[in-house]
Amino acid sequence: MIRSSVLIRSPWAMPAVIVGFCAALAAARADAQTAARGTTARGTPPAAPAAAGRADYRSQHFYVHTDISAAEAKDLLERLEYMLGLISVYWQKPASGIIEMYVVKDLAIWPAGSLPDEDGRLMIKAGGGLTISQVLGNTGKSTVYAKADHGTPQHEAVHAYCHQNFGTSGPTWYSEGMAEMGNYWRKNDAAVKIHEGIVAYIRKSEPKTLNEIVNGNEQTGDSWQNYAWRWALCHLLANNTNYAANFRPLGLGILNRKPVSFEQTYGAMADQISFEYVFFLKHLTNGYRADLCSWDWKRKFLAMAPGSSRVVRVMANKGWQPSGVLVKTDVEYEVNATGSWKLDPKVTKPLTADGDDAGEGKLVGVIFKDYQLSDEFEVGATTTLKPPSDGQLFLRMKSDWGSIGDNTGTIDVKIAVAK
Ligand SMILES: [Zn+2]
Numbered sequence: 001m002i003r004s005s006v007l008i009r010s011p012w013a014m015p016a017v018i019v020g021f022c023a024a025l026a027a028a029r030a031d032a033q034t035a036a037r038g039t040t041a042r043g044t045p046p047a048a049p050a051a052a053g054r055a056d057y058r059s060q061h062f063y064v065h066t067d068i069s070a071a072e073a074k075d076l077l078e079r080l081e082y083m084l085g086l087i088s089v090y091w092q093k094p095a096s097g098i099i100e101m102y103v104v105k106d107l108a109i110w111p112a113g114s115l116p117d118e119d120g121r122l123m124i125k126a127g128g129g130l131t132i133s134q135v136l137g138n139t140g141k142s143t144v145y146a147k148a149d150h151g152t153p154q155h156e157a158v159h160a161y162c163h164q165n166f167g168t169s170g171p172t173w174y175s176e177g178m179a180e181m182g183n184y185w186r187k188n189d190a191a192v193k194i195h196e197g198i199v200a201y202i203r204k205s206e207p208k209t210l211n212e213i214v215n216g217n218e219q220t221g222d223s224w225q226n227y228a229w230r231w232a233l234c235h236l237l238a239n240n241t242n243y244a245a246n247f248r249p250l251g252l253g254i255l256n257r258k259p260v261s262f263e264q265t266y267g268a269m270a271d272q273i274s275f276e277y278v279f280f281l282k283h284l285t286n287g288y289r290a291d292l293c294s295w296d297w298k299r300k301f302l303a304m305a306p307g308s309s310r311v312v313r314v315m316a317n318k319g320w321q322p323s324g325v326l327v328k329t330d331v332e333y334e335v336n337a338t339g340s341w342k343l344d345p346k347v348t349k350p351l352t353a354d355g356d357d358a359g360e361g362k363l364v365g366v367i368f369k370d371y372q373l374s375d376e377f378e379v380g381a382t383t384t385l386k387p388p389s390d391g392q393l394f395l396r397m398k399s400d401w402g403s404i405g406d407n408t409g410t411i412d413v414k415i416a417v418a419k
Contacts, residue, residue, distance in 0.1 A: 053109045061095050062157075066103040067110070068148050076103065076148075080157050086185050087161055090248065091255060097141065099160040105148040120145025129156040133163035138256075140164050151183045151195075158182035166255040173214050173262075174254055176227055177234030190239045191405060192288040198228045199284055207281045210274060214262045236280050237266075239290035242297065243273065272297055275371045287402030293319030301326040301392045304333075309416035312395070316341035316407035320366060320394035325415055327367065327387040332418035337363050337381045341397055341409025353381040353411045355398060362398045363411060367391040384418060 053067045059077040061084055066073055080099075088095050102115055104124045115121045120143070123130035129146035142160035146153040158179040162169035169175035184193050192199075208216075208229045237247040246265050253260030266273055276295055280288070299322035304310065312323045314337075327333065337353035343361045355362030363381070367374040369391030377388060379395065387393070393415075399407055 053106070054114070061097075061099060062101060063098050064101045064103055066101075066148065067105050068103060072148075076153060079154060083154055083157065083182055083185055084161060086187060087158060087182055091162075091165070091252065093165050095161055095165060096139070097164050099142060099144065099157060099164065101144040101146060101153060101157070101160075103144075103146050103148045103153050115145065116143065117145065128152060131156045131159040131163065133160070135163060135167045138167040140167050154183045155179045162255060168255060168257065170251070170254040171214075173216075173230050173233065174251060177230035178251070180227055180231035181234050181238065190289055190291045192235065192284065192286055192290070192402075194231070194286065196286070198231070199286060201225060202228055202232060202281055202284050207278055210270075210277060232281060232284070233277065236277055236290050237273075240276060240280075241291055241294040242269070242276070244291075271371055279373075283401040285400070285402040287400075287405070289319075289405045292317060292404050293401070295320070296322045299324055303328065304331075304415070304417045306417050307419070309414060311412050311414045314363065314395045314397065314411045314413055316343075316397045316399070316409045316411075317404055318396065319401075319404060320368075320396050323365075323393040323395055323413070323415065325393045326391070327385075327393045328390050329387050331387075333385040333387070334416045334418050335379055335383050335385050335413060336416075337379070337411045337413045339409065339411040341407060341411060343397075343399055343403075343407055345406060345408050350409060353379070353413070355380075360398055360400075363413065364396060364398045366394050366396075368394055379413075385415075 054065065055067075055070070055073070057064045057066065057070075057073040057077060059081050062077055062080050064073060064077065064080075066076075068076065084095050084099075102120060102124075104110055104115075107121065107125055110121070115124075117130075117132055120130050120132065124145055124147050127147050127149075129144065129152040131142050131144050133140045133142040140163040142163045144153070144156040144160050146156045156179070158181075159169050159175065162175070162178075169179070186193070205225075208226075210233065213229050213233050234247075237243045243266065250260055250262070250265045252258075272295065279293075279295075280290060283293070301322070301324055303326045310325065312321075312325075314321050325333075340350035340352055341361065342350050343356070351361040353363035359378070363379040364376050365379045365385070366376050367387060367389050369389060374388050374391070376398075378398075379385065395413060397407060397411070
């Protein structure tokens with residue numbers, strides 16, 4: 001087997017339980033014969049001989065050698081098949097071939113020779129995973145080595161699926177971002193659900209720019225922190241309604257080696273994406289719904305004439321919503337909000353735009369100008385609004401960003417220029 005480089009880095013100080021960093025190796029061959037030989041050699045390595053604590057398990061698409069318990073293996077195979085079903089639909093290609101995996105809990109019972117590749121052992125030892133693929137054209141044969149934690153086998157299985165079915169998993173930002181997403185993918189559920197350590201890391205960090213993520217000189221297996229940024233970008237693009245429609249075609253183009261690029265797809269929307277990306281990172285929390293918090297870039301905003309008024313409907317289960325009003329600091333606005341909403345459908349008592357005693361559920365506002373937001377300010381059911389700055393007025397129900405999805409109800413907000 002020819003391998004030009006081995007993308008393995010030293011283990012990091014951060015625990016791999018946060019995210020299984022990995023190295024995905026696609027050993028592309030220029031020479032078909034070499035590839036064929038390599039595939040034969042590696043295609044069906046002998047299963048580890050039955051040994052104490054180790055066993056082999058099969059499902060429709062996976063062949064797993066592992067030392068986890070039979071019950072754990074059953075659970076793992078179910079999760080892997082479930083995820084494979086989701087990503088096969090997403091990437092519009094049924095999984096072909098069997099993905100062979102070595103999922104290791106205790107390396108001590110895997111003697112020399114029991115793992116076909118020593119690099120796999122090194123990666124498991126470091127607490128991560130490795131996918132080694134023999135790629136020929138648009139197909140491949142992958143073997144996965146993974147620490148038996150919750151996320152790493154799933155992450156690696158995404159790489160393996162991509163390599164076996166497309167012969168590539170794309171550039172690092174996409175390959176690793178999507179593998180991390182696959183780790184967390186659930187059907188019909190767009191809510192963020194990631195390790196709290198990643199949430200905490202992202203929220204306290206200076207955001208990496210889109211350019212750094214997409215074009216940075218970064219490699220697979222570099223650090224779990226970089227994986228977090230890649231996940232964040234892919235999650236946002238896959239779920240935000242402004243970008244989702246173009247994200248899947250972009251990914252399919254990448255995997256099918258079409259002349260596509262991030263810049264080509266999103267270049268014209270760079271300012272909007274940057275704004276929403278930073279917003280997403282700032283408010284990231286488990287339960288966050290990038291789809292419900294998508295920014296409305298289409299709404300036209302107009303200044304209001306003296307004596308005029310308008311009514312805008314604000315939904316409880318969405319993020320910032322455009323009022324259509326271009327407010328000015330030297331104008332005062334009379335606001336009267338009617339209707340009711342709930343922070344939780346299980347709570348029977350609806351709230352007015354004044355919210356509850358703690359201020360939750362209150363109508364709040366923010367001013368958007370030049371891709372910057374003012375501080376959030378309270379509006380409530382009745383107020384005379386003195387805008388903190390000129391710009392576009394956005395409104396929402398004050399609610400934890402992680403639980404917007406279960407809010408119900410609407411408020412009609414009448415905005416009139418004060419006499
Ligand atoms: Zn990976």
